[in-house]
Amino acid sequence: MAARLSDRNPEVAPESLVDELVPPSTFDEVSFDSYIPDPNEPSQAQAVAKARDFVARAAKVRKGKKGLFSRKQAAQGIGLYLDGGFGVGKTHLLASIYHSLPGPKAFATFVELTHLVGALGFVNAVERLSDHTVLCIDEFELDDPGDTMLVSRLLSELTSQGVSIAATSNTLPGQLGEGRFAAQDFLREIRKLSSVFETIRVDGPDYRHRDLPPAPEPKSDDELAELAESTPGATLDDFDALCDHLATLHPSKYKALVDGVSLVCVSNVHPAKDQSVALRLVVLADRLYDATIPLTVSGRKLDEIFTEEMLSGGYRKKYLRATSRLLALSRFAESTV
Template sequence: MTLDRTTTSPRLIDRAPELSGAEMAAQLVPPRQFSHATLDNYRPDSEFPSQAEAVDAVRGFLTSWKPSGGLFSRRKAAPPKPGIYLDGGFGVGKTHLLAALWHNAPGRKYFGTFIEYTALIGALGYRDAVQLLRGATLIAIDEFELDDPGDTMMMTRLLGELVESGSRIAATSNTPPNALGEGRFAASDFLREIQSLADRFRTLRIDGHDYRRRDVQGSARGYSDSELDGIPSQQPGVVTDDSFTEVLRHLATIHPSRYVKLVDGLDGVIWRDVSVIHSQTDALRLVAFVDRLYDAQVPIFSSGVPLDQVFAPEMMSGGYRKKYLRAISRMIALTIGQDQ
């Protein structure tokens, strides 16, 4: 029965996308769900004043592009800091604010996740990547990560060169809601890593609840295999149908920089027989892939272990816990969102 199904349904594992450096650069724009993000349509939670304060701070950062004082000004204002860093739990609207900033910034600008920038460097080489990005008015980095010292120091060097050439930098970090102290520590780590830029960044703490759970509580929705059989006829468009094990195996054959093309044109993915992941490498690949699914708002339909329980307990207490919590939050949204 499974063999007949998979031979008549498109499969994710049959996709083998290629992505050039130029195509990667063209993809450095906000995800489509933030294509209309503005500071006016950001909805601050009144219980957390830091959210409204962050909106004001971003507005202030934007005014730094406007000329002030004029030729006959009595005194020059202190030069604005070239960087702004939004630190806080996931789901508090940091990406929305970052996208709103990007939309309002003048000139040539780029928006991408930390992994997208490191992938660009990997594809083009460091020097060519610097040459491509040099002259941009704004480099927006979503989900800046400190997990890999090598990548972090490479980005440190890149940002240093770009700031020296006149670019401004805006970045976000992710912190789980129950680890706010860790969020402040992560921010100080980031600023320490960028050393010479540290005193030029303004760091803002944004508190709050994950907006994806403000109105909807609970676990990721699961299906029986018989229910999954009917999904392709109920969900319009292209819906791939694979076993979860095959998906993990296939992700290992594709560089994460190409995951954006892997989800291109999809209207849903079916994962059968989801099981708990014990391999850290598999887990991190899944996190990267879920990010791309979330950016493209591709629904997930799955059977087996609920997706909010897919990471083994020992992983949820390890160094990548923040990433796994973010992925869980997004998978819940992509499954529960089918009923919204």
């Protein structure tokens, strides 16, 4: 019988979370040279140039932080914000920034960062990150007022101590939080975040969808079970059981949950029943995508998990990103399994 993710209960030491903040393995070998700008999208070439410039300036800040400034006169960190749609190579550029700068350094999704602060506590998180050259934040977003205040304080503390910040998102800094809560009530904090970054727009079509077929047809339950049984390292879970299990785990454990898995099979997939379930699936999709773990399902297609009502709400961009990644993983499964 195939193993189940639902039977896994990983333990993650909070102290190890900072050490694990590195780019997904997919981006281990990327560089500015390996980013090929779309000739029809001049913003992409401009983004590469701006990212290279950010690296040069952040390296100077690092030198000032280490030797030219006293503790009372710390070098001020700088910020770069790459905004654009899904799959235009923003994470490639962010990982290239990470690889180009000296350590200590950290690379985390926005969600991973908020989970880190929750696990370590604010003061401890600042202390652990304050000696870093750069903090790279992928998929920067604000989902609630608490995150607004938390991230604003964190970035303010870190940049004042000479940590440079590079971030990607599909929402301009001044628009963070729009449609999700009463953004006007937190406008001061949002403006404070916006002031940290130089914003660069990166346009273009989603490369994960370029010349690709639509979502693969789901397998039958029997086909899925046979595939899971015959694939070493595969897991097989019922969709509802998996969703229930995710609710019992802190999202910071989702990475460990799928560690070492070669293929994730999920049976009886259907639209998520509510936002809490859907948001957990978003985090799981991110962790699967980061680890390049193929995904195969039975039931409904993967582009039907998030309902039209969900896609018309405040988390629309988050759900679209997750759908893009789930489809990429399902196509990867079709080509490799």
